Amino acid sequence: MAGAVRPGAELLAFERFRDSSEARLAYGYGPRSLRELREREFGRLAGTVYLDHVGATLFPQSQLTSFTDDLLQNIYGNPHSQNISSKLTYDTVEQVRYRVLAHFHTSPDDYSVIFTSGSTAALKLVAEAFPWVPRGPQSSGSWFCYLTDSHTSVVGMREVTTAMNVTSIPVKPEDMRLAETQGAAACDPDSQPPHLFCYPAQSNFSGTRYPLCWIERIKSGGMCPVNVPGKWFVLLDAASYVSTSPLDLSAHQADFVSISFYKIFGFPTGLGALLVNNRVAPLLRKTYFGGGTATVYLVGEDFYVPRQSVTERFEDGTISFLDVIALKHGFDALERLTGGMENIKQHTFTLVRYTYAALSSLQYPNGAPVVRIYSDSEFSSPEVQGPIINFNVLDDQGNIIGYSQVDKMASLYNIQVRTGCFCNTGACQRHLGISNEMVKKHFQAGHVCGDNVDIIDGQPTGSVRISFGYMSTLEDAQAFLRFIIATRLHSSDGRPIPQTLTREAAAPSTQQKALNTPAVLGVRDLSPQEDTLTSSRVWDDLSTTVNVMGLCPPVCEVDESQQTPSEKVQGVLDGNSSPYIVTNLYLYPVKSCAAFEVTRWPLGNQGLLYDRSWMVVNHNGICLNQKQEPRLCLIQPFIDLQQRIMVLKAKGMEPMEVPLEENIEQTQICQSKVCADRVNTYDCGEEISRWLSVFFGRQCHLIRQSSGFQRNAKKKHRKGHSPETTATLSLVNEAQYLLLNRSSVLELRQQLNVSDENGKEELFALSDLISRFRANIVISGTGAFEEEKWDEISIDSLHFQVLGPCHRCQMICIDQQTGQRNQDVFQKLSESRKRKVVNPKVKIVATSFYKSKLLSMSKSSL
Known part of the structure; x- marks a missing residue:
């Protein structure tokens, strides 16, 4: 983006950063060219900055090609059959099991691999099969403890334990760290009943890496999550951790380890595994058997004998054997392209530490930070921090900018990030200071996991997360940093972003507000013209009436020929340029294609x-x-x-x-x-x-x-203003009609002023901006954004209800004449509204069905 850089917005030089760092920082994979790797294996990333590798990393082209060739050259049958193709499948799957265990530095002597549909299924399997002892009159029974910084899939295990009358207890990270450093009451590792503690090797929220030494200390009884008698077992949620780091199970022998392979390879999806320590495998209980897991059973009698090995006992039905075979090609590609997980660990940490150093140093001219980073570490080493940065963007007063707005702006720069709470409510609450009562209040206000409701009563409901993968580059990191600098520390012309007009300046006067009787405004008699429904830009022979309920500023006719351009603009912003009139009518027959402008048009039961x-x-x-x-x-x-x-x-x-x-x-x-x-x-x-x-x-x-x-239509109408009828929709997103106020667009237009090299001020054409908002009905004659206060609108004898502002906004950056993007439109709209970005248009629905009626327009004086 052009323009001068504000103080505190300089991009940190990578070489200077590496020279000043005391830690070992390795970038790339030795003689292998990272740029060449990207071009050859990830050409589809050209022009895109992908920063959601914790969500799902990307597969290289050679992995897919190798796997496809394998399938085309071999016949893989059902591994439960006995024919040649089935035997090939069985042997190949067993070979992949060995490869999985070797990847984690162990062998079939110590661990077994149970293939599942993902890490979540692996966690669910442990919850259902663990040898729980229910609470009783003489015993507190088994306990299930989990770190509060755990994925939803871990927390969900408590539903299974609750049904089994087993106590579930969350444990805070600070309590575990305190027990680690100051010592904890020892537990008897040989006593009963059995308890289970689950924690993530790496937080999928913040990237914090929790000590793997906890595994042995808890198993040996040297550190207990909860001081109760019994033997503790450890379930390690390694899905996030193993995506960019080696895990040595010979040194850290967890009883159970859950993993998800698409986090490592990108492909295949829907395949994970539970690694079970063979010493505890006999303790697992089987409550169901499916195809392939029974040695023998009877239909007419309760007689069933399970398979002996833990793998055969718990892989119900036919496994996804082709996806398992694909893992072999994933391991091959990863080793060939990077040299192994240790190299990936060092490479991704270098990128995240550099980005953290650069991002945390960004400041506004007043010294305020540009972002607030949520972390438990100072990014000092890959032993304590994974390649994740979780943050919220701030304005220069320290107020949080909603994550939805940041996400939409990033997409305009072809940067893909992740937003929300990342299926980790516990970490989200802890870092953002959200109490349990606030979570419930947010839910009552309509916020649910995964939506775009990012700010409620000034409180953020989530944050923004970026994460790096083995194919991420310095250019990715710097593109992200430049995006933050461009959108927060630059104006489009290098000058401070101008202050917006206040809403008070555009609002009606006290005298105007005192008028409380509805009025019919803007009626004009027009001479008859061509009587056709198909022509465009032909004035209709009908008068147009716009009756705005509850907002009736007086009509003030203005002789525009005597006004300067600036006076015209100010007059429009004050709502005094003309009566309320419909100036334009548009329909969009093909969703997202160009507008078809008309002067009158028949109404259907779904809108125009x-x-x-x-x-x-x-x-x-x-x-x-x-x-x-x-x-x-x-x-x-x-x-x-x-x-x-x-x-x-x-x-x-x-x-x-x-x-x-x-x-x-x-x-x-x-x-x-x-x-x-x-x-x-x-x-x-x-x-x-x-x-x-x-x-x-x-x-x-x-x-x-x-x-x-x-x-x-989804009933999102304003409280106390229910539609008279249920509105039916065409292929629109939310409402039958979209209404746009010219004064609102003109206010935005003032924020888009730019100067050429000679200092001459230029403006976006009003028609250009109007076309970007893709409204059906364009009106004039009222102050900017006053339409958002309206409840009902009448146009001639047609009546409509206002449902509220439209929140679709990214398409306004696209020039409807050329298809070119300009991110400034989105950014300036955000700055001008001083709140979550919305389009300056409102959604409306008809309050009754007007079959064969015509919606018409009157000629505008604007």
Whole structure:
């Protein structure tokens, strides 16, 4: 981004950082060129900065190629059969088991590998099979203890133990550290009943690495999580840790270890394992048997004998044997590309320590930090810290900027991060200072795990996490740091970001607010013009009435010919340029494609007739939008109601006609999703599919919502203002109509002022900004953002309810004429609103069905 760097925003030089560091810092993999590795194995990352490796790392191309070749050259049958292909599968799977154990520096003499569907399934298996002793009159029974900095899948084990009448106790990290340093009451390792302690080798929230020496100390009785009589066993959740570090089970012999292979290799997904110490394997109890796990059983009698080995006893059904075979190619690729896990450990730590040093040093001109990092270490060594940085971005007053806003801004820079609480509520609460009561309050306010509700009553509900993988580079780290600098410490022209107009400046006066009787404003008589529904930019012969309920500033007619440009802008911002009038009407027949502007248009039961009735999907049936494919805006739809056709046009392409009528006989029903809702659609045919595929250079289809399918709007209306009827939706995200206020756009426009090299001020064209917000109804005649206070709107005899602001915002960065991105629009909107980013438009729904009615516009004086 152009512009001068503010003080405290300089990017830390990597070589200077390495020279000043006392720790061993290794970058890359010796003579192997990391850049060449990226280009050859991860070419799909070109232009993208991927920083969610703890969530899922990425597989190299050679791993997939090698695995595919293996499948094409061999026949792998069900390993439970006895034929040649089945024997090949069984032997290959057993060889992979050995490879897994060798990777963790152990052997079949000490550990067994039980393949599961993931680390979560491995943890669940232990919860169900551990030899728990229930509480009784004479005994407190077994105890299940888990570190509060544990993944959801660990905490969920307590549901199993509770059902078995077993006590579950969370243990804080500080209590364990205190017991480690000051000593703890010794436990008798030979007494009964059995207890289980589970902790993560690495926190998936902060990257903190907990001591592996806890394993032996707890097992030997030298350190007890809870001072109760009995023998302690240790379950190590290693899923996060082993993704970038070696784990030596010969030195740290946990009783159970859960892992997930896609965290290590990226592929295959849906495959994990439970490593079981053979000394404790006979203690595990089997409560279910499936295909392959029974030596013999009877159908008519309760007679069942399990397999002898722990592996055969607990792998119910046929394992995912092709995915297991894929692991062999994952191990091969990892060793060939990096030289082993120790090299990965050093490489990723160097990147995270550099990024931590640079990020923590960033300051605003007033000395305030740009980020708040949540960590239990100073990133001093890879023994105490993994390649994870968890943080929240702050403004110059120390207020937290919501993680959803940071995530959306990062995506505009092609940077992929993770946000939320990362399935680790305990660590999230501890680091962010969220009490149990606050969690419940946030839930009552509508916040659930995984949503975008990032700030409630000024309190953050989560944070931002970046994490590095073995193929991450210095360029990735620096691109992320430049993004933070560009969005927090730069303005687009190198000057301090200008202060925004206050809402008070745009609000009605006291005298205006005193008016409390609804009024009909903006009625104008227009001379009849061409009577057609298909033409665009033809003034309608009907008058337009806009009746705003509960907000009625007086009409103030202004002679614009006598005003300077600045006076015009200020007049609009004050809401005094004209009565309330509809200035533009748009519909978007194909979701995310260009607008079709009209002057009047019939209404259907889902909004403007044919608005968002079609959408473009990829080869998997996934809806494409401009955030993924900006060139969608270059496809221009035109609807001719008389000829009953829609015509699609795009530069370099012949026009393509699509019929408006649904051909029931040729309809091929398919299903897709819009805004997490399932929708029934049908494919519009091969001809339009070929047209779209040529334009985008990849396979695409045009699908249309089935006429017989009804999708209802989610009831997010304001409290106390329920719709009279349930609103049905087309392929829109949340509401039938989107309304935009020109004054709100003009306020934003002032924040986008830039100066050229001669100091001449230039503005975004108003029409350009309006097109970016993709509204259906554009109005004028009121102050900026006043529309957000409205409850109801009447246009002529049509009545609508306001549901609230629209929160979709990333697409506003895309120029609807060129498909080019400009991140400044998003950033300035955030700064101008002084709160979570929303579009300056509101969602509305019809409060009754206006079949055959027309929505019309009046000519604007703006």
